[in-house]
Amino acid sequence: LSEKAIRPALERARLGEPKAFGELFAHFDADVARLCRRLLGDLPAAEDAKSEVFLRAQRSFASYDPGQPFRRWLLSIAGHHCTDQLRRRQTEARIFDPGELEQEALTSNAPSPLRQLLSAEQRDRVAKGIEALPPKYRLPLVLRYQVELDYAAIAEILELPRERIGTLLFRGKARLRKELADAAGGER
Amino acid sequence: MSPLPEWKLGAYVDGELSPAEMREVEAELVRSRRARELVLALREEAGLLGDVLQERPRKAMRPAAAEAPARGLALGLPAAVAVVAVLAVVGSFLLEARLPAGIDWLNPLRLLGAYEMLFDLIFLFRDSAPGFFELCVALAATGSLAALAAFVASAVLRRLAGPALLSLALLSIVTAAPPASAVDLRVHESVHLTEGETIEGTLVVSGEFLHVDGVIRGDVFALVEQMTVRGRIEGNLFAVARDLELSGEVDGSVYAGAENLNVDAEIRGNLYTLSDVLTLAPKARVGLDSFHLGERIRIEGEVGRDLIAGGKHMEIRGSVGRDFETWARRAKILSSAQIAGDVVAHVHDESDIEIAEGALVGGETRIEPLDSVRHGRLARYTHAAFYLWLLIRLCAAFALGLLLYALLPGIFSGRISSGNEFFRSLGVGFVVLLVAPIALLIAGLTLVGLPIALIGGAIYLTALYLTGIVVAALIGVSLVRPKSEGLRDFGLALLVGVLILTVATHIPVLGGILRIVVALVGLGLLADRARIAWTASRPEAAQV
Numbered sequence: 123l124s125e126k127a128i129r130p131a132l133e134r135a136r137l138g139e140p141k142a143f144g145e146l147f148a149h150f151d152a153d154v155a156r157l158c159r160r161l162l163g164d165l166p167a168a169e170d171a172k173s174e175v176f177l178r179a180q181r182s183f184a185s186y187d188p189g190q191p192f193r194r195w196l197l198s199i200a201g202h203h204c205t206d207q208l209r210r211r212q213t214e215a216r217i218f219d220p221g222e223l224e225q226e227a228l229t230s231n232a233p234s235p236l237r238q239l240l241s242a243e244q245r246d247r248v249a250k251g252i253e254a255l256p257p258k259y260r261l262p263l264v265l266r267y268q269v270e271l272d273y274a275a276i277a278e279i280l281e282l283p284r285e286r287i288g289t290l291l292f293r294g295k296a297r298l299r300k301e302l303a304d305a306a307g308g309e310r
Numbered sequence: 311m312s313p314l315p316e317w318k319l320g321a322y323v324d325g326e327l328s329p330a331e332m333r334e335v336e337a338e339l340v341r342s343r344r345a346r347e348l349v350l351a352l353r354e355e356a357g358l359l360g361d362v363l364q365e366r367p368r369k370a371m372r373p374a375a376a377e378a379p380a381r382g383l384a385l386g387l388p389a390a391v392a393v394v395a396v397l398a399v400v401g402s403f404l405l406e407a408r409l410p411a412g413i414d415w416l417n418p419l420r421l422l423g424a425y426e427m428l429f430d431l432i433f434l435f436r437d438s439a440p441g442f443f444e445l446c447v448a449l450a451a452t453g454s455l456a457a458l459a460a461f462v463a464s465a466v467l468r469r470l471a472g473p474a475l476l477s478l479a480l481l482s483i484v485t486a487a488p489p490a491s492a493v494d495l496r497v498h499e500s501v502h503l504t505e506g507e508t509i510e511g512t513l514v515v516s517g518e519f520l521h522v523d524g525v526i527r528g529d530v531f532a533l534v535e536q537m538t539v540r541g542r543i544e545g546n547l548f549a550v551a552r553d554l555e556l557s558g559e560v561d562g563s564v565y566a567g568a569e570n571l572n573v574d575a576e577i578r579g580n581l582y583t584l585s586d587v588l589t590l591a592p593k594a595r596v597g598l599d600s601f602h603l604g605e606r607i608r609i610e611g612e613v614g615r616d617l618i619a620g621g622k623h624m625e626i627r628g629s630v631g632r633d634f635e636t637w638a639r640r641a642k643i644l645s646s647a648q649i650a651g652d653v654v655a656h657v658h659d660e661s662d663i664e665i666a667e668g669a670l671v672g673g674e675t676r677i678e679p680l681d682s683v684r685h686g687r688l689a690r691y692t693h694a695a696f697y698l699w700l701l702i703r704l705c706a707a708f709a710l711g712l713l714l715y716a717l718l719p720g721i722f723s724g725r726i727s728s729g730n731e732f733f734r735s736l737g738v739g740f741v742v743l744l745v746a747p748i749a750l751l752i753a754g755l756t757l758v759g760l761p762i763a764l765i766g767g768a769i770y771l772t773a774l775y776l777t778g779i780v781v782a783a784l785i786g787v788s789l790v791r792p793k794s795e796g797l798r799d800f801g802l803a804l805l806v807g808v809l810i811l812t813v814a815t816h817i818p819v820l821g822g823i824l825r826i827v828v829a830l831v832g833l834g835l836l837a838d839r840a841r842i843a844w845t846a847s848r849p850e851a852a853q854v
Contacts, residue, residue: 160363248362266324267356268363273326288326292317295355 125191132192135183143183147176150193154200160253160264161204171207175200197269201261201279208257247305251298259294262287314338316352319345323352340720340842343795500534503541512545520551522558529562537568539575546579554585556594563598571604573611581613590628607638616651633673637680638662643669656680704812711779711804716797720843721776722783724835735834739777742833746770777832778815782807784835 134142158168265276277284322335338345500517507524519536529545537551539558546562554568556575563579574591581596585604594611602619610627617630624638626647633651645668652673655663753763786807792799815821
């Protein structure tokens with residue numbers, strides 16, 4: 123749904139009309155649910171997270187800058203919340219281990235682009251592949267390509283230096299390519 | 311230098327690099343074909359990830375086979391080139407040949423019904439694909455200016471240029487900005503401006519008819535079936551109409567294409583027409599020059615300065631303030647005609663022009679025989695020496711292209727993959743073509759700047775020569791898609807490009823236009839390569 127179409131509802135929400143929030147959330151319900159599911163991995167947790175995201179959005183609506191797309195603002199809140207959830211879930215195992223990252227080579231030998239692997243029928247497989255990635259790769263990928271956040275915003279949500287985001291995205295894509303290629307090879 | 315890490319190329323695709331890092335990547339892209347391929351793959355990959363994650367529908371993918379080099383092209387192209395060459399020679403011959411009446415239909419100059427077809431086509435396009443047509447008109451009108459403005463703006467924004475370019479940008483804005491005026495846009499709407507009514511500003515109309523009995527204080531752009539102007543247009547008139555009748559006043563110039571065009575108006579500027587039948591009625595007056603192309607042209611009114619016309623039948627009864635020049639199949643200057651200057655007639659035979667006894671010609675009358683296949687410009691196509699020299703030039707361009715590729719491969723790394731990039735190159739080329747000689751001239755006026763001007767002039771002329779080779783390589787590479795960066799694969803692509811361009815630029819009339827486009831695009835590509843090489847060689851400047 124375009125930002126232009128939700129402008130009247132945004133105006134009414136700014137005036138504090140509760141029904142307007144309901145309309146806005148209904149518009150973005152599927153977007154938020156999809157993001158939460160991708161970030162958290164399991165459906166019940168994603169449903170809980172979605173409700174919490176809408177609650178937080180309503181509470182912090184005063185901080186929303188009307189010059190920015192509302193969808194991105196809402197999905198950023200979802201990103202923040204789900205990352206917090208994951209951190210809490212994995213307090214023992216650190217999601218972003220710098221040591222491990224530094225050990226990995228940063229130059230691949232071949233472009234091996236996804237386009238060679240992806241056809242219309244394989245989109246589901248790619249989506250599932252992304253969901254199966256470890257959180258440290260999945261989160262930046264989803265925040266970048268689903269929510270379309272820039273590196274600085276992703277870094278803020280993940281509480282990482284901005285410079286790390288590029289390498290995390292690279293590693294995530296490399297891992298995804300490899301897994302898709304392995305899966306394709308296994309089928310042959 | 312070691313290749314850039316892939317994550318940096320990914321960040322470049324995502325637009326997340328600092329200006330200094332971006333220049334580093336751009337320099338690598340100039341150097342390395344693999345880096346370019348990787349960036350393209352990563353860009354597509356990013357789009358695919360966005361589509362999958364946002365569950366957007368995606369267009370059908372290009373099959374992998376389309377990526378493969380077109381091997382059949384190497385065989386098919388020479389055949390196509392040969393066919394085009396034969397057609398060009400035969401076409402040139404037919405253009406000039408006096409064919410027996412029975413086979414006169416072969417002559418491309420026989421335009422009976424062509425104008426009607428042309429206007430049918432224009433209106434068919436407008437009705438069937440209005441968006442496309444209007445887009446084309448708008449693009450044609452603003453394309454070059456937009457490209458120029460976009461280039462200047464992007465260069466200034468990227469801080470690649472110093473105060474000089476900024477001044478140029480400001481100067482362009484000051485000199486090119488049209489005066490602010492309202493635009494009245496009437497699409498799919500017929501307009502009748504009645505007497506006493508006034509439109510302030512520009513009027514754009516695309517509809518069934520436009521009748522102007524009132525006053526328009528601005529320019530008029532019209533694409534209509536019927537158009538009449540009995541009132542007044544204070545700006546210029548740009549019109550395409552099936553029937554166009556001008557009997558009022560136009561303060562500016564008139565640019566008109568019409569099947570039937572009747573002018574009985576006072577036009578203070580120039581008059582340019584393309585029409586099947588044109589009549590400049592006895593009361594009509596054109597303040598400046600008058601240019602016409604059509605089947606039947608009749609001038610009964612007054613032309614203030616030169617009259618230039620080409621067509622099948624031409625008749626002058628009125629007056630011409632200066633010279634009259636014609637390319638008509640048959641021209642008649644009747645006894646009531648008054649021509650203050652010279653009469654120049656480009657005709658096949660002296661009998662094709664008839665000057666009545668009472669006609670007044672102030673200057674001299676010159677009859678210049680039209681070029682024929684056997685005599686004149688087109689004769690070159692009948693001489694073996696022409697093809698020999700063409701072959702020598704082709705070989706020289708090919709050899710020089712190979713040598714340059716071996717020494718400076720970066721020159722050939724420019725690519726045009728979209729309309730935007732094409733217009734951008736065209737705009738940059740246009741700027742370089744005009745600005746460079748002026749800058750060199752100014753430099754040459756000073757004693758200190760003279761050597762710079764001489765060296766710059768030599769570089770400028772060399773660059774102009776290289777434009778053909780660069781564009782030929784671009785065409786060849788995009789058609790043949792060389793498998794590797796090796797000299798052999800590039801050589802095949804270059805050969806294909808040079809062959810195509812050589813044939814295309816020698817097609818009569820079209821070839822000349824193509825040469826200009828090639829020069830502009832080539833200059834644009836070369837300027838872009840030079841900019842990237844220069845910024846890459848100044849890392850300290852990039853850090854600022």
